[in-house]
Amino acid sequence: MKAAPFDYVAPGSVAEALDTLAEAGGGATLLAGGQTLMPLLALRMSQPFIIVDINRIEGIRGIGHTADSTRIAAGTRQAVALADPQLGAAQPVFIRALGHVGHHQTRNRGTIGGSVSLGEPAAEMPAAAVALGAEIEIHSRDRGMRRVRAEDFYFGPYMTALEPDELVTAIHYPRWPADTLTVFREVAQRPGDFALVGLVGAVHVANGKVARAGLAWFGMGPTPIRARQAEAALLGTAAGSIDCRAIAELAVADTAPFDDSHATSHYRRSVGRRVFARTLDEALKTRQAA
Amino acid sequence: MSEHAIEVTVNGQRVGARVEARRTLGDFLRLDAGFTGTHLGCEHGVCGACTVIVDGLAVRSCLMLAVQADGAEVTTIEGLAAPDGTLNPVQQAMRDNHALQCGFCTPGVVCTMTAVMADGETTKDGLIAAMSGHICRCTGYQGIRRAIRQLTGNAGPAGEHA
Ligand code: FES
Ligand code: FES
Numbered sequence: 001m002k003a004a005p006f007d008y009v010a011p012g013s014v015a016e017a018l019d020t021l022a023e024a025g026g027g028a029t030l031l032a033g034g035q036t037l038m039p040l041l042a043l044r045m046s047q048p049f050i051i052v053d054i055n056r057i058e059g060i061r062g063i064g065h066t067a068d069s070t071r072i073a074a075g076t077r078q079a080v081a082l083a084d085p086q087l088g089a090a091q092p093v094f095i096r097a098l099g100h101v102g103h104h105q106t107r108n109r110g111t112i113g114g115s116v117s118l119g120e121p122a123a124e125m126p127a128a129a130v131a132l133g134a135e136i137e138i139h140s141r142d143r144g145m146r147r148v149r150a151e152d153f154y155f156g157p158y159m160t161a162l163e164p165d166e167l168v169t170a171i172h173y174p175r176w177p178a179d180t181l182t183v184f185r186e187v188a189q190r191p192g193d194f195a196l197v198g199l200v201g202a203v204h205v206a207n208g209k210v211a212r213a214g215l216a217w218f219g220m221g222p223t224p225i226r227a228r229q230a231e232a233a234l235l236g237t238a239a240g241s242i243d244c245r246a247i248a249e250l251a252v253a254d255t256a257p258f259d260d261s262h263a264t265s266h267y268r269r270s271v272g273r274r275v276f277a278r279t280l281d282e283a284l285k286t287r288q289a290a
Numbered sequence: 291m292s293e294h295a296i297e298v299t300v301n302g303q304r305v306g307a308r309v310e311a312r313r314t315l316g317d318f319l320r321l322d323a324g325f326t327g328t329h330l331g332c333e334h335g336v337c338g339a340c341t342v343i344v345d346g347l348a349v350r351s352c353l354m355l356a357v358q359a360d361g362a363e364v365t366t367i368e369g370l371a372a373p374d375g376t377l378n379p380v381q382q383a384m385r386d387n388h389a390l391q392c393g394f395c396t397p398g399v400v401c402t403m404t405a406v407m408a409d410g411e412t413t414k415d416g417l418i419a420a421m422s423g424h425i426c427r428c429t430g431y432q433g434i435r436r437a438i439r440q441l442t443g444n445a446g447p448a449g450e451h452a
Pocket of ligand 2: 389390391392393394395396425426427428429
C-alpha cells in the first residue's frame with residue numbers, strides 16, 4: 001500500500017525542529033531512520049498531517065564518553081554505533097543487544113534514538129535502556145531540556161512519556177564496571193525479527209557477591225519490563241550459590257506477556273523461565289572461566 | 291500535501307523530478323527514473339526485494355522517501371554491470387550457482403552483497419548474516435549460499451556444490 005498524503009519538512013537544526021513541533025500542535029510526526037514509521041505509513045496505521053524529517057540535522061549524531069557515562073546522540077545510525085570499537089568496549093551489553101536490531105539494511109538507516117523512543121515492546125533497545133539504567137534526554141521549545149529515566153519512559157506499546165512537542169536528542173548510558181557480565185538472549189522466528197521472548201541485562205560481581213544487577217525483558221508485556229524481584233534477590237548473593245531457576249521464577253513473575261499470532265502467553269512464560277535461568281547461569285560461568 | 295523538487299544521481303545519471311512527499315525512493319526509481327530493475331514486494335520493509343545502494347549503503351528503498359534521497363547517489367541493479375554487459379562479481383557468482391529462479395528477490399540480494407563487500411566484508415558468515423534481510427520464495431537459499439561461498443573463496447563441505 002501507499003502512504004496517505006502528508007506535508008514534509010526537513011529542518012536543519014534542533015531549534016528549527018522544535019519550532020515546527022510546537023507549532024504543529026500534535027499533528028506532526030518525527031521521521032528518524034524510518035524503519036518503523038515507514039511501514040506504519042504504508043499500512044496507513046499512521047496518517048500524520050506533517051512529517052518532520054530530522055535526518056538533515058547534523059547536530060544529533062555522534063557518540064561521546066565521560067568517566068561514568070556514554071552519550072549517544074539520538075540520530076546516530078544503528079550501523080555506525082555497532083561498528084564503533086570504543087562504544088563496544090564501553091557498553092558491551094548495549095552492543096550485544098544492538099546486534100539483534102533489525103537487519104543490516106535496516107540498521108543502515110535506523111537510529112538509536114528512534115528505536116529507544118518508539119517504545120515497541122518487543123524491541124531490544126528500549127529494554128537495554130531500562131536494564132542499564134539509561135536516561136533519555138528530551139528537548140522542547142517551550143520547556144527546554146529534561147531527562148527521563150528509561151524505566152519511567154514507557155507506558156504501553158508505542159506509548160511513552162514523550163509529549164507531542166518534544167524531541168529525544170540523546171540517550172545517556174551509565175558505564176558499568178569493566179568486568180560486568182552480559183546477560184542476553186533472544187528467541188525470534190528469524191534473526192532480526194521482533195523477539196518472541198527477549199532478555200537483556202548486566203550483572204556485576206564484586207568480592208564474590210552480586211553488587212549490581214540490571215535485567216529487563218522484551219516481548220514479555222506491553223512495555224520493556226524490569227525484572228525487579230530477580231534483581232533484588234540477586235543483590236548481595238554470593239555468585240557461586242545463585243539458584244538460577246529460582247531467580248528465573250521471580251523474573252517471570254514480573255512479566256505480563258500476551259497472546260498473538262506468533263506465540264501464546266503461556267509459551268512466552270515457559271520459554272522465558274528457561275531462557276532466563278540458562279542465560280543467567282551461562283553469564284555467571286563466563287566469570288568463573290575468566 | 292507538499293511536493294518537492296529533487297535531484298538524485300541514479301547509476302551515475304542525474305535525475306530530477308517533482309515528487310509528492312509520500313513518494314518512496316523505490317517508487318521514484320521505478321516510476322520517475324525508469325529503473326524498473328528495483329522490485330517492490332511487500333512495500334513495508336519485510337522482504338528486502340527493494341534494496342538499493344544509497345551513498346554506499348544497502349537500504350530498503352520502500353523505507354525511505356524519495357525526498358530524503360535529494361542529493362544522494364543511488365545505485366540500482368542496472369548500475370552494477372560494466373557498460374559492455376560484463377557482470378559484476380556478485381552477479382556472476384549468482385549466475386554460476388543458479389542462485390535465482392524467478393529473479394524477483396535478486397536485485398535486492400545482489401545490491402546488498404555488492405554493498406557489503408565494497409564495505410570490506412569478506413567472510414562467508416558476514417555475507418550470510420546480511421542475507422537475513424532478504425526473503426527468497428524460490429531458491430531455498432542454497433544457490434545463494436553457494437554463490438556466497440564462491441565469492442568468499444570458501445568451497446564448503448564436499449557434495450554441497452552441485
Ligand atoms: S518492498 Fe521493501 S522490503 Fe519489501
Ligand atoms: S528467485 Fe524467486 S524470490 Fe528469489
